[in-house]
Amino acid sequence: MAAQTVASTSTSTSATASTSVDLGPAAALSCRECGQRFELGPIFACAECFGPLEVAYDLPSGSPEELRKRIEAGPANIWRYAPLLPVPADVADKPNLNPGWTKLVKADNLARELGVTGGLFIKDDSGNPTHSFKDRVVAQALEAARAFGFTTLSCSSTGNLAGAVGAAAARAGFRSCVFIPHDLEQGKVVMAAVYGGELVGIEGNYDDVNRFCSELIGDPLGEGWGFVNVNLRPYYAEGSKTLAYEICEQLGWRLPDQLVVPIASGSQLTKIDKGLQELIKLGLVEDKPYKIFGAQAEGCSPVSTAFKAGHDVVRPQKPNTIAKSLAIGNPADGPYVLDIARRTGGAVEDVNDEQVVDAIKLLARTEGIFAETAGGVTVGVTKKLIEAGLLDPALTTVVLNTGDGLKTLDAVAETSQATAVIRPSLAAFRDAGLAAH
């Protein structure tokens, strides 16, 4: 019944007739459950079966060589893939943060420590404008918001998304209104507020914030509002495909053998799989098997629990982990993640908070990359999967870091301190035993 309410009220937030919408190759929305198609619009649930909607495309024709050349001649950001995204052809000319084309770092030092011989890469999305992968998805939602005539960009968030929405709205000349739990850490509040949009603290936890936002979408008070992760979610989610595109192009138009992807809602992992399938279909990469592994924190591991138990359904959990950007206890795309992990021969694994911290420090120490806790989860899970024999160290492996350590300093603060504190004298330095050796 909740789903029905959502589906029927969500259509009332459409600010523009969907027939006039130009979102490039996006042809329609289609239900992931029953396949029913709908005109492009700010809707997110199937009117027939209440299943989630996703973007269906008229993908470009022409030879793979031509398309590769066209992409390679494009800008050094996600818009090089505009022909494969729900955005108008002239998207690169509109004011936005131009995220993406982040570094794929060949992590030879880490590979040695983990015993990986087939090539280990970190896709480091801390290089995005607001230092998380959220810039990729928000950039798609912004184009959808423009197409549907929305003038306010909104979301519920506990961190990365708030900053990404605030920044994107500021740059694009949109009003923004971001909803957060009122007792969020000071640093996250500052980051969300500095871009000058409305920032509303809700007296309650993140679930209360989410519930309130769902109410607001169905109410005239929210008229003209694009909630990037609710009524614009089908477009928003497509942004994660660009991770798949970039990884393959940066590998020389080649599929990796194995990918390790963090799971919050599970949307990112499913869209990476979708992106890889599109590249195969278009002939941009040679078809071959690849395995997708999902990574969770033990304190919020509903999907890995289901995977290990052999279940198809994901039982919700109450999150309790330092990996707060992954702390979604009831992940909407959980079942799809299970399906992809099983179909590709991957797995879903989790690590505890101590292992998360160790992995953050391992990555920093070996590659000079300071990841947020979500990156500690993926690196930690990679290590665990290798030790368990589930991830083949002889194959090319790509591990995602989706955020920046500067945003989760607390995770490593206790164990990252000065080696020594000394008086400013050579004698004191000698006594500390730190001289060249």
Added chain:
Amino acid sequence: MAAQTVASTSTSTSATASTSVDLGPAAALSCRECGQRFELGPIFACAECFGPLEVAYDLPSGSPEELRKRIEAGPANIWRYAPLLPVPADVADKPNLNPGWTKLVKADNLARELGVTGGLFIKDDSGNPTHSFKDRVVAQALEAARAFGFTTLSCSSTGNLAGAVGAAAARAGFRSCVFIPHDLEQGKVVMAAVYGGELVGIEGNYDDVNRFCSELIGDPLGEGWGFVNVNLRPYYAEGSKTLAYEICEQLGWRLPDQLVVPIASGSQLTKIDKGLQELIKLGLVEDKPYKIFGAQAEGCSPVSTAFKAGHDVVRPQKPNTIAKSLAIGNPADGPYVLDIARRTGGAVEDVNDEQVVDAIKLLARTEGIFAETAGGVTVGVTKKLIEAGLLDPALTTVVLNTGDGLKTLDAVAETSQATAVIRPSLAAFRDAGLAAH
């Protein structure tokens, strides 16, 4: 006498005969005061007159068209300019953080607010691997350290440099030992420590740390140590030339009319000028006048004070400003900055801490860029220079943001808070007056 000690002891830290050194087009070190040339080595002061040394080049021959093509075909980082830097030709194949090629953002919203009609751009160096321009200079120092056979990378720092050195050393497989004042803010300590190198807190202030490092360089205890900002400084400083190269290439191989550059030691500004002059000399850009403006915080404004007073010497100040990354009270390159500002028809100006905060928020609100305090200084000074009629709003202007707001959250914390805190109900939301309008 102090300078003499430095010059004579510094040669003793050479770990390799300089004749075998391959640093690409770098031909020698030359004294900026008397022009005397020295073989490439870990020295930084002239043995004749104790003036600062800088790198002299054999710049590439060949047509500008060929060189442009060669650069454009290079990697999306500073190594596309390897033919113009003191690094070996195969530098891109060695493990380093590959900084640079950061965004040049066309800031139309900010331009409107400031009344700039000739095109306003932000060169946003927060996009570097450790989120400050320091990655550019450390990357040069690392190559010099490799060439001279050093195995430890070191520096004195109060923030950005510590992270940049720690990360670069980790990635390159170097030992690192970074010296900081022992009472640094917790966040900066964590950032400096997380990469796993030695981090030494010195009981004293930043001047004490610097003095201690100078002692250490001249002592056997520091044998084999490359101090990026001391005995490797001539190479290190050259990294700032890449800002000039990138700005011109990103403008379509064109000189900007006006640049606004922050001043700490003043080295960055002088090297940007050097880079522009090289581009002209090589025919990569058309020769035309450009003006360079220097930006300081009022609480540490020795150069702007000297500029306004018409002095050629810079009188040291005791810093007291929130722009800590610019808080060098006795800037080594101050006189050179004065000369460049006067020669090009620019100026040096300063803004107070309140104006710094306002400018950080102005840039965030208009362009979605969250700058550190140094970026608040340059944007604030730009505004002030326009109001004073010193910067021409009808000309193409590039303003540097050299760091990331996440590192100086305190500056904006007080004034960046939630717009409202409400109960999770539509009625409460309506009463707060935040609905669509």
